[in-house]
Amino acid sequence: xxxxxxxxxxxxxxxxxxxxxxxxxxxxxxxxxxxxxxxxxxxxxxxxxxxxxxxxxxxxxxxxxxxxxxxxxxxxxxxxxxxxxxxxxxxxxxxxxxxxxxxxxxxxxxxxxxxxxxxxxxxxxxxxxxxxxxxxxxxxxxxxxxxxxxxxxxxxxxxxxxxxxxx
Amino acid sequence: xxxxxxxxxxxxxxxxxxxxxxxxxxxxxxxxxxxxxxxxxxxxxxxxxxxxxxxxxxxxxxxxxxxxxxxxxxxxxxxxxxxxxxxxxxxxxxxxxxxxxxxxxxxxxxxxxxxxxxxxxxxxxxxxxxxxxxxxxxxxxxxxxxxxxxxxxxxxxxxxxxxxxxxxxxxxxx
Numbered sequence: 331x332x333x334x335x336x337x338x339x340x341x342x343x344x345x346x347x348x349x350x351x352x353x354x355x356x357x358x359x360x361x362x363x364x365x366x367x368x369x370x371x372x373x374x375x376x377x378x379x380x381x382x383x384x385x386x387x388x389x390x391x392x393x394x395x396x397x398x399x400x401x402x403x404x405x406x407x408x409x410x411x412x413x414x415x416x417x418x419x420x421x422x423x424x425x426x427x428x429x430x431x432x433x434x435x436x437x438x439x440x441x442x443x444x445x446x447x448x449x450x451x452x453x454x455x456x457x458x459x460x461x462x463x464x465x466x467x468x469x470x471x472x473x474x475x476x477x478x479x480x481x482x483x484x485x486x487x488x489x490x491x492x493x494x495x496x497x
Numbered sequence: 498x499x500x501x502x503x504x505x506x507x508x509x510x511x512x513x514x515x516x517x518x519x520x521x522x523x524x525x526x527x528x529x530x531x532x533x534x535x536x537x538x539x540x541x542x543x544x545x546x547x548x549x550x551x552x553x554x555x556x557x558x559x560x561x562x563x564x565x566x567x568x569x570x571x572x573x574x575x576x577x578x579x580x581x582x583x584x585x586x587x588x589x590x591x592x593x594x595x596x597x598x599x600x601x602x603x604x605x606x607x608x609x610x611x612x613x614x615x616x617x618x619x620x621x622x623x624x625x626x627x628x629x630x631x632x633x634x635x636x637x638x639x640x641x642x643x644x645x646x647x648x649x650x651x652x653x654x655x656x657x658x659x660x661x662x663x664x665x666x667x668x669x670x671x
Contacts, residue, residue: 359660363653369535370652374543378567387567393558481539482532489528 336495339422343496351419352496361415368409369484373477375401376444383447383470385462392459395451402444426493433483440476443469504590511587520588527588534581538652540574546648549641552624552633561625593658597668602654609647616640 342348351357375398382391417424424430447469511517519526544567550556551564586593593599616637624637633641 359657363656366538366652366656367649370538370542370546370649373539374546377539377543377570378547378564381567381570387563389560390563390567393556393560396558397556477539478536481535485532485535486528488531489524 334422334426334493336422336426336493339425340495342418342421345418347415348418348421351415357415358419361412361419364408365412365416368405368412369481371401371405372409373481375405376440376473376477379444379447380470380473383462383466383473385467388459391462392451392454392456395448398444398448402441402448406441420494420496422493422495423491424487427487427491429483429486429490433480433487436476436480436483440473440480443472443476447473500594504594507587507590507594511584516584517588520584530581530584534578534585537574537577537581538655541571541578542648542652544568544571544574546645549645552637552641553645554633557630560629561627565625596658597671598654598657598660602651602658605647605650605654609644609651612640612643612647616644 343352351361375394378387378390378394379398381387382394447466450463450466450469508517511520520530521527544564547555548561548564548568548571551559551561620634620637620640623634627633
């Protein structure tokens with residue numbers, strides 16, 4: 331484990347917004363609820379994209395891909411905003427934990443694969459759906475591994491932290 | 498709402514089946530079961546939640562039957578969460594039994610279950626027989642809206658379980 335800028339974390343956790351999240355009755359639980367709703371939407375639609383790309387759900391993939399992007403981006407934005415608020419409340423707790431960076435990398439990979447499937451579908455016609463290209467199936471597997479890995483990493487954050495400078 | 502007898506019964510079950518030993522006396526038991534619980538949530542919402550959204554008017558070009566075929570995945574997610582949920586509950590009952598977030602969650606689960614039964618009894622046949630592009634009948638819209646609200650409420654209550662012990666600031670029946 332390298333050296334972490336603890337002074338920066340200490341400054342972050344004393345910013346007005348961090349204090350607001352920690353000390354307002356509803357800010358923290360509301361953030362965590364929105365984070366869970368956004369996860370349900372984002373992993374939910376990714377699950378559908380993956381099942382479509384794997385050929386498990388015939389006739390789903392092309393019309394789904396057409397309508398996926400606004401859902402993906404809305405859910406991502408919600409999880410980003412709620413996630414940043416949760417992070418600001420206890421910055422040292424997450425930022426000193428390698429698992430947190432693993433979670434971010436997995437989310438990055440998962441989102442990239444989601445968007446790649448959506449974009450590849452633009453070049454597919456309904457006849458292609460009977461035999462989906464291998465690269466699409468591979469991305470389907472990747473989406474499932476990356477998103478469920480991100481969920482696992484996210485849950486483990488509550489058990490693997492070692493630094494807590496505020497309570 | 499207090500029931501020490503029920504608490505003892507749940508604890509005895511957890512002890513006798515070895516669930517408690519895994520959940521409380523290994524470092525990996527509780528986190529692993531939590532990961533599975535969140536995984537089940539996504540399986541359930543990804544299939545049933547998006548079926549509901551589709552019936553309510555989202556992505557009308559997706560054939561309803563294509564999404565409806567995935568409902569068994571949602572049911573599998575529900576079963577996973579019923580099992581993992583029971584593992585939490587029986588290992589540490591007093592954290593849950595008297596918690597208003599759990600009580601609300603249980604009520605919403607019951608609502609979701611009854612609503613699903615009514616949907617299949619009263620609305621599914623008409624809905625799934627629709628041709629492409631035909632608008633969903635009002636009855637189907639009603640049941641899917643209730644389903645969506647119940648499941649989003651279940652998720653919210655699940656996340657509230659670890660807050661406000663005791664939750665006197667919002668629980669009006671405690």
